[in-house]
Amino acid sequence: MAGELDFADACDDAVGALLATLVADLPAGARVLELGTGTGVGLAWCCSGLGSRRDVRIVSVELDPSLHRRAARLAWPPSVQLLQGDAVALLPTLGAFALVFADAPGGKWEGLDRTVEAVAPGGVLVMDDMTPQPWWPPAHTEAIATVRSTLGADERLRVEELPVGSGVLLARRCQPGAPASTGGARGVSRAGPAGSDRGPGR
Numbered sequence: 276m277a278g279e280l281d282f283a284d285a286c287d288d289a290v291g292a293l294l295a296t297l298v299a300d301l302p303a304g305a306r307v308l309e310l311g312t313g314t315g316v317g318l319a320w321c322c323s324g325l326g327s328r329r330d331v332r333i334v335s336v337e338l339d340p341s342l343h344r345r346a347a348r349l350a351w352p353p354s355v356q357l358l359q360g361d362a363v364a365l366l367p368t369l370g371a372f373a374l375v376f377a378d379a380p381g382g383k384w385e386g387l388d389r390t391v392e393a394v395a396p397g398g399v400l401v402m403d404d405m406t407p408q409p410w411w412p413p414a415h416t417e418a419i420a421t422v423r424s425t426l427g428a429d430e431r432l433r434v435e436e437l438p439v440g441s442g443v444l445l446a447r448r449c450q451p452g453a454p455a456s457t458g459g460a461r462g463v464s465r466a467g468p469a470g471s472d473r474g475p476g477r
């Protein structure tokens with residue numbers, strides 16, 4: 276199966292392991308959404324985290340019909356649903372999810388508001404590739420900054436940056452009435468060793 280999943284834009288192993296860990300803790304009946312199936316690497320990590328559990332449903336959306344078909348050929352558990360289409364267009368029709376892995380331009384760089392809406396109260400949004408790299412074009416670095424400031428300013432979210440793989444933002448959507456931040460300052464908190472900062476999104 277590993278050969279069939281080979282795909283340059285697949286999530287890295289550290290992010291995949293994080294996804295597997297997060298899904299493993301979800302309660303029965305929870306739903307998971309992945310935006311951008313690719314060839315199914317992130318999806319495979321989620322399935323691996325769930326093991327034999329079939330009580331958590333996973334929906335994965337891919338725009339590219341050929342990638343969708345390629346992923347759909349693989350033997351997924353019946354709790355997995357693969358959709359072909361534009362994530363931004365589909366998001367309002369999909370309902371709310373306990374975990375959303377936003378890994379497509381649609382829903383990440385565009386339509387982020389729709390993605391946040393799809394995170395159920397108490398749920399978590401995961402976004403990778405959030406640490407700017409020197410070889411990335413300036414427009415991409417600006418897009419990352421926009422995502423950081425948008426999420427960091429959203430009073431419903433508590434946002435942590437994890438030094439995992441290509442850089443992960445993990446945003447928990449608070450239950451109604453619960454404070455998103457304990458420290459009063461909004462923004463993106465950086466998880467890390469002593470001395471790491473806490474403050475407005477960088």
Ligand SMILES: C[S@@+](CC[C@H](N)C(=O)[O-])C[C@H]1O[C@@H](n2cnc3c(N)ncnc32)[C@H](O)[C@@H]1O
Nearest residue numbers: 285286311312313316317338361362378379381
């Ligand atoms: C980074 S790759 C996804 C990798 C995959 N999540 C994984 O872990 O292996 C991004 C994918 O998003 C797809 N994509 C691009 N725009 C999209 C959109 N508007 N809606 C859904 N998928 C989209 C691309 O075709 C590509 O397969």
